[in-house]
Amino acid sequence: MTFKMLGLSDALLKAVSKQGYETPSPIQKKAIPAVLEGHDVLASAQTGTGKTAGFTLPLLHILSQSERSKQPPIRALILTPTRELAAQVHDNVKQYSQFTQLKSAVIFGGVNQKPQVAVLNRGVDVLVATPGRLLDLHSQGVVSLKQIEILVLDEADRMLDMGFLRDIERLMNLMPVKRQNLLFSATFSKEIKKLANGILRKPVVVEATPENSTVDAISQKVYRVAKGKKTGLIIKLISEGNWTQVLVFTRTKHGANKLCKKMVSSGISAAAIHGNKSQGARTKALAGFKAGTIRVLVATDIAARGLDIPLLPHVINFELPNVSEDYVHRIGRTGRAGASGEAISLVSADETVFLRDVEKLVGLKIPVSIVEGFEPDPNASTEPVKQGQGRQRKQTTRKASTKGTKKGSGSGLRNRFSDDQGRGGQSKRRKG
Template sequence: MSFNSLGLSDALLKAINKKGYNTPSPIQQKAIPPILEGKDVLASAQTGTGKTAGFTLPLLQILSEQTTQKRRPVRALILTPTRELAAQIYDNVKEYSEFLDLRSAVIFGGVNQKPQAAQLRQGVDVLVATPGRLLDLCNQGLLSLKQVEIFVLDEADRMLDMGFLRDIEKIMTLIPAQRQNLMFSATFSKDIKKLAHGILNQPVHVEATPENSTVDVIQQKVYRVAKGKKIGLIIKLISDGNWKQVLVFTRTKHGANNLTKKLIAAGITAAAIHGNKSQGARTKALAGFKDGSIRVMVATDIAARGLDIPLLPHVINFEIPNISEDYVHRIGRTGRAGASGEAISLVSADETTFLRDIQKLIGIKIPVEIVEGFEPDPNASTEPINQSQGRSRSRNPRAKTGDRSSNKSNSSNSGRRSRERRR
């Protein structure tokens, strides 16, 4: 199948061809036709399946077929959980709309809002946004969503994970009841299905990969290791393998900073990316990682969500996540677009329970190796680490958001800005 057979306009096909794409991915083949027909769509797609183009291309076509008003109110709203993902989607929108008379903009927190507000005043057809900054600008009277025709909720599972449920609910009250809705999620939990029921109208269900499945081309491996020897082992693996591009996940921001310092001390160029880093620092780190000047990027889950890193060969879980679904998101950073990839997890005794839960979720037993000199501690406790904190991370987004808002008014601007800064 080619893009020509999907019913896309010549202007879009020209932009697609310019990017060098010839064949649509499975999610694009399944999602684009019903979206062009004006139907609501609920899509399940792992990262790296081409889902952004799956909703961007038909969205742009629908808008381009209608008369553009002089004032250019926001007609399509794409809501995403993180700054990085918002920026990447905006780049895609700009590239695909190159030969169309449409304007687009992106807004997110962590940066000065004045340039964003100025761009909105000039008129925007397609707006890509994170929830906090979007509501801030709406509350200040700098943005109206009263003429939104298409609403896209991307990375819906991560939205709930990050406690944005109430913000989403508020945004829903600001857009017209009559609209087309598109919702994309890597996993379909009960909470996601409940959210979808409240947003979508008789949606078409499309799925690119089985729910919660991992990419077949990813080679997964576990190294059993003593907790205190993890840093030494990760340095050995990267150095001996002469790996040039490695994404490493830690559980905390402090852990990311500490590991980065140790890697640099060992002569391995590295940078940390997490919510405490400024947007400028995060952008610089990602650019260095992509151009090869930084070999290792150490990240927390939220900061890495949505990062577009083509052909990433290695992902290492320095600490495996206590939420099994996060493992799927993490290793999905490699093995993208049909390329092979390797996902390695360093597992200490106190992470045994987490490993068991992960293997149960993905339905396979991950091969285990032990490196001489970095053996696991036979006397270490297998009691889960941070059990009181890790296991308290609620799978119920309503409960989580409620807890978060209990210390302040339900949806204060300061609360939203705080969430934006943490990302």
């Protein structure tokens, strides 16, 4: 199977060849023909298996086949949950469309909207956006969605987890009823299937891999360790292993900052990336990590879906996520595009339940090791940790939703997660 056999235009085939792609991935083989035939698509595939090209290439093909005006209306909208993912998807759109006449743009919050507005005013065929900033610009009369032909919801499961449902529903009402809808997700939850039923019309269901499975190329390992010794152990592993590019996940923003400082004080160049960081700081940290000037990037789950780092060798769960599905997305940052990778989890006694949930989800008994001097505390409680994100985050979301409604400020869900939904003004007012 070749990309040419999928029926893509010469301009797209040229762009694909320039990127070094030779054969389509399983998700691309299944999704691209379905999209080209005009079907609505519900697709599930592991992160790092080529989902973006799976919807971007056929989308660009369809748009390029019709005449284009000098100042085109927005004809295709790609919604993403985070700024980093929006930027990454737009980079892909630009790469694939470079030999066509199509114009694209990306908009998200946390940055000045003026440059984004200027680009939109010149006309855009394909828009990549986070929901909050898109709604803001629409309310200002800057964006019109009346001529949308194709809608893509990328990482739809993360959008629901972050409380975007009401925003998505509002955006739907601003678009033509007759349009092609593509819903791409790493997992198929009950909530995703419910969302799909309300959006998609007789969809073609595409699954490239079993639900919630982990990439075979990823070597997974658990280190049992006392909670208070985790920082020492992770520094030992990185230093003695001479690892030069390590992505580390924590449950909280405070935890990410604290660990980052410990790394730096131990002589390991590190940067933190999470929702409280400005967009400029996040972009700088990610650029430094990719360039190799920053050795360790410490992130919260907000960053798990938007980071695309080629040949990333190591991912470390400094703390296991409260929601086991997030484990799949975290370790999916390595082992991408056929490359091998290592995923390590540092597990203390109070994370025993989380580990059991993860192993049940991925259908694998993960090998366990203990490092001398960093042994687990035999007297520590195995009661799950109480703080963090995950399920408690959803409870906070519901409270915030009620509070927002009482104040007449619109969706409380949107207010709670304004930092990554794209409401630049709100995120500036937030403290911390």
